[in-house]
Amino acid sequence: MVDADQTFVIVGGGLAGAKAAETLRSEGFNGRVILVCDEHERPYERPPLSKGFLLGKADRDSVFVHEPSWYASNDVELHLGQTVTAIDRDAHTVRLGDGTVIRYDKLLLATGAEPRRLDIPGTGLAGxxxxxxxxxxxxxxxxxxxxxxxxxxxxxxxxxxxxxxxxxxxxxxxxxxxxxxxxxxxxxxxxxxxxxxxxxxxxxxxxxxxxxxxxxxxxxxxxxxxxxxxxxxxxxxxxxxxxxxxGAAPRTTLAENAGLALVDRADGGGVAVDETLRTSDPDVFAAGDVAAAHHPALHTRLRVEHWANALNGGPAAARAMLGQSVSYDRVPYFFSDQYDLGMEYSGWAPPGSYDQIVTRGDVGKREFVAFWLKDGRVLAGMNVNVWDVTEPIQKLIRSRAQVDPERLADPSVPLETLAA
Missing domain, CATH: 3.50.50.60 (FAD/NAD(P)-binding domain)
Incomplete structure (x- = not known):
């Protein structure tokens, strides 16, 4: 049972952290919620940074997760421009960059990732x-x-x-x-x-x-x-x-210094968490880009650096922190917009994992759906300028059913019928 005098601390002011705070309140938690963000901006979403906002098609206010007043209205203590420099797991405390020490009952690491740098001459030049x-x-x-x-x-x-x-x-x-x-x-x-x-x-x-x-x-x-x-x-x-x-590297230094289990970089890196998004410490959780979660449906460990994972992972971690039964098994999903091409991708099919690619539609016109298969089972699907098919694609992936490639390639065969 979660008591009102408990304190939940969230480290990281991105989408995962903000949605976790929102979920704690919507699920009825009335203890302290402290959200520590190392940026001076309140939490915002990142896809617009390479899409609409970068193109000037979206205004600045549209990128933020919540209105400025939301945090005070929901009694979420927002610490902007602050870093967490250390976690003391024995004392259940975090230390901020200004020396403040905060005790926690549950801790969520949503520290995200950072761009990989080039180690070559000239990277310090303007431009x-x-x-x-x-x-x-x-x-x-x-x-x-x-x-x-x-x-x-x-x-x-x-x-x-x-x-x-x-x-x-x-x-x-x-x-x-x-x-x-x-x-x-x-x-x-x-x-x-x-x-x-x-x-x-x-x-x-x-x-x-x-x-x-x-x-x-x-x-x-x-x-x-x-x-x-x-x-x-x-x-x-x-x-x-x-x-x-x-590419981007998960921000794991804080977790590593605290002695939490990590995943090798060769395997994608990140903080190792189970299907409840719990780390090797029962009172510490991780979500978003930094979390390498065991996926109960795909039977592997994945670290997913995309918007949907932060959007859904933050709330899942919050519910687990509250003691609810959680099995985070969302099919990985991301989207992209480039010129007049829009696409959505569901699943996980790295090179070497599949033995066949099947397409339906017109690839030349860039209006098609592609499927990656292994032994006749769909591992992943990508729809390009074809819409409203994400749900049946994800159903195919989850079903692990063997499909007839010819029927899969035939646009006249509804995708919904192939997972039966």
Missing amino acids: VHHLRRLAHCERLRDELKALGRDNGHLVIAGAGWIGLEVAAAARTYGAEVTIVEADPTPLHRVLGPELGQVFADLHAAHGVRFHFGARLTEITGQDGMVLAARTDDGEEHPAHAVLVAI
Whole structure:
């Protein structure tokens, strides 16, 4: 039974942390809720930073999870611009950067992830960007506007989701774009070469230049400003700005220093949690980008760095903190918007895990659904400019039913009938 005199502390002011606080209150918890955020902005959502807000299609206020008054109205103590520097698990306390010590009964780590850095000369030049925070987005948006106005060049290191979405925004503003990617196609480690080529063709049709099979080795400049980007195969690309989009690393230092169990980086990294999102300490939980959860439906451990995981994981952790029965088994889901292409992806099918790809619809027109299969069972599905199919795709994944590839490829066969 949760008592009113208990204190629940949430470390991390992103979507997962904010939704956890919201859920604690909506579920009737009337003890103290303390939300510690190392940014000076109240919690906000990150997808707009590479989509609508970056493109100028959404205003600044639209990115925030709650109205400013929500925290006081719901008696959530919001500590902005504060870091948690240490966890004392024996004493059940956290220490803030200003020296304040707070005792907790339950603790949620929602510390998220941070952009991976390039360890090469020139990363300190003006015009070298990362994209994770609202301030990053505002600086990058101003840069893209200037590049478009002046016919400037943007070089992007990495052809993952962030790199491609920013490329689309940059081309929309009118900037010249070159993407340098070590793999042979965009999104190679997510979609494989077959579907990665769809995104290569999409961006090429919009004037993006790709340099595959290479890595940046140096960013050169003059008077502190970017001039060019060099690669390990001897090429040099003119550049007025560079975006480093080579992935994100879970922010696990706090958990590691506290002695919590972690997952090896080779296996995705993160704080190890069970299906209830509980860590190796029964009073400490983790959710969002930092949590590597055992997935009861997929029978593996996953760390998912996407909006839906934060949206759903924060509330699940909050309910578990309250002692409710929780089994966090959401099918991984994410979405992307690039030019006139919208897509949704459900499931988990890393390269090597599948033996067949089946498509229904017109891939050439970029109006199709793709399925990744293993032994006739659907591991993942991606709908491109085809809508209202996420639920049946996820049902297929959950069912683990063997499907007839010909019927799966036939648009006249309702997806809902294939999981029976």
